[in-house]
Amino acid sequence: MTLPATLAQRLRLPLIAAPMLRVSGVDLVSAACCAGVIAAFPTVNARSPQELDAWLARIAADRDRVERPTAPPCPNLIMRRDPDAIAEDRRVLVHHRVAMVIVSVGSPAAVVGPLHGAGCLVFADVASLLHAEKALAAGLVLLGSGAGGQTGWVNGMSFVRAVRGIHDGPLVLAGGIHDGAALWAARVLGCDLGMMGTRFIATPESLASDAYRRMLVDSRLDDVLLTRAFTGLDTNMLRQSIAAAGLDPAALPTPSPDEARQVFGSEGSAHVRRWVDVWSAGHTVSGVDAVRPVAELIERIDAEYAAAQRETAALLARPPQPQP
Ligand SMILES: Cc1cc2nc3c(=O)[nH]c(=O)nc-3n(C[C@H](O)[C@H](O)[C@H](O)COP(=O)(O)O)c2cc1C
Numbered sequence: 001m002t003l004p005a006t007l008a009q010r011l012r013l014p015l016i017a018a019p020m021l022r023v024s025g026v027d028l029v030s031a032a033c034c035a036g037v038i039a040a041f042p043t044v045n046a047r048s049p050q051e052l053d054a055w056l057a058r059i060a061a062d063r064d065r066v067e068r069p070t071a072p073p074c075p076n077l078i079m080r081r082d083p084d085a086i087a088e089d090r091r092v093l094v095h096h097r098v099a100m101v102i103v104s105v106g107s108p109a110a111v112v113g114p115l116h117g118a119g120c121l122v123f124a125d126v127a128s129l130l131h132a133e134k135a136l137a138a139g140l141v142l143l144g145s146g147a148g149g150q151t152g153w154v155n156g157m158s159f160v161r162a163v164r165g166i167h168d169g170p171l172v173l174a175g176g177i178h179d180g181a182a183l184w185a186a187r188v189l190g191c192d193l194g195m196m197g198t199r200f201i202a203t204p205e206s207l208a209s210d211a212y213r214r215m216l217v218d219s220r221l222d223d224v225l226l227t228r229a230f231t232g233l234d235t236n237m238l239r240q241s242i243a244a245a246g247l248d249p250a251a252l253p254t255p256s257p258d259e260a261r262q263v264f265g266s267e268g269s270a271h272v273r274r275w276v277d278v279w280s281a282g283h284t285v286s287g288v289d290a291v292r293p294v295a296e297l298i299e300r301i302d303a304e305y306a307a308a309q310r311e312t313a314a315l316l317a318r319p320p321q322p323q324p
Pocket residue numbers: 018019020021022023042076078104125143146147148149150174175176177195196197198199280281282283284285
C-alpha cells in the first residue's frame with residue numbers, strides 16, 4: 001500500500017467516487033465521505049469560488065457529526081480553463097486544507113507545487129504510458145478503456161501492470177470497476193484505489209435527472225456507444241439517450257473538439273446539449289440495477305468486496321490438483 005497510512009486507515013473501502021461533470025454535487029460527496037469512501041467532484045460543479053467554499057464547509061461539518069472514521073473529499077481541478085479561475089479554486093482548496101486533489105484535462109504544472117506545499121496529495125489523470133511517465137504528481141489515476149465520460153483506450157489490466165513497473169507511488173484505476181469484486185481485482189493488480197463513476201450517478205444524491213438515473217437502470221453494457229460526436233474526443237454515451245434526443249446513433253458526425261463545442265456545447269447551434277440531453281455511462285452500467293442511496297450502494301460494494309476476498313482465500317486454500 002503506497003497511500004499515506006493516515007489516509008488509508010480512514011477508508012471503509014479502497015474506493016473513490018469519481019468526479020463527474022454535472023453529476024457530483026455536495027450531497028453525493030458528503031454522503032460518500034460520511035460512509036467512508038473518498039468522493040471526488042469537479043470544482044466547476046460549484047458555480048463560483050464562494051459556492052465551492054460553502055460546499056467544502058458543509059462537507060466538513062457533516063463529517064464532524066459522524067462518530068466513525070470518515071473519508072476526505074477530493075476536488076478535481078479541470079486544467080483546460082481560464083488560469084485565473086483555476087488559481088481562485090486552488091486558493092479555496094488550500095484554505096480548506098483538502099487532503100487530496102485530482103487534476104485532469106491539461107497539464108497540472110501550475111497547481112502541483114502550491115498544492116504539495118499545502119500538504120495535499122495530488123493525483124494526475126493519465127490515459128497513456130507517456131503521460132504517466134511525464135506526470136509531475138505523486139499519484140496517478142489511470143483512465144482505462146470503457147470508462148464513463150471521456151474515456152481512455154488502454155486496457156485497464158495492462159495499464160496498471162505497465163505503470164506499476166515504472167511508478168511506485170499511489171495508483172488508482174478508473175474504468176471497468178463494475179462492483180466490489182472488480183475493486184478487489186484492482187487491488188490484486190497493484191492499485192491502491194479503484195474509481196467508480198457510473199454506479200454513483202444512479203443515486204438520489206447525484207445531480208443527474210430522474211430520467212438519466214432510470215435509463216442507467218434500464219441499460220446494459222451493449223447500450224454504451226463509443227463516439228466522438230459530442231466532444232470531439234472518445235466518449236462513452238448511452239445509445240438510448242442519443243435516440244431519445246432525435247439523433248441516429250448509427251449516423252453521428254466525427255467533429256474536432258472545437259466543432260463539437262460549437263454544435264453540442266451549452267451555447268451550441270444544435271437543440272441537443274451534451275451532458276444535459278445526451279448522457280454518458282461507462283461499461284460498468286451493467287452493474288446498475290436500481291437507484292440506491294449512496295450509503296446503501298457503498299454497503300453493497302463493501303459486501304461484494306468482502307465476498308471476493310473470501311473467494312480468493314477459498315481458491316488459495318484449495319489443495320493443488322494432481323498432475324496427470
Ligand atoms: C457523466 C460523467 C462525467 C464525468 N466528468 C468528469 C470530470 O469532470 N472530470 C474527470 O476527471 N472525469 C470525469 N468523468 C470520468 C470519471 O471521473 C471516471 O473516470 C469514470 O466515470 C470511470 O468509469 P465508470 O463510470 O465506468 O466507473 C466523468 C464521467 C461521467 C460518466
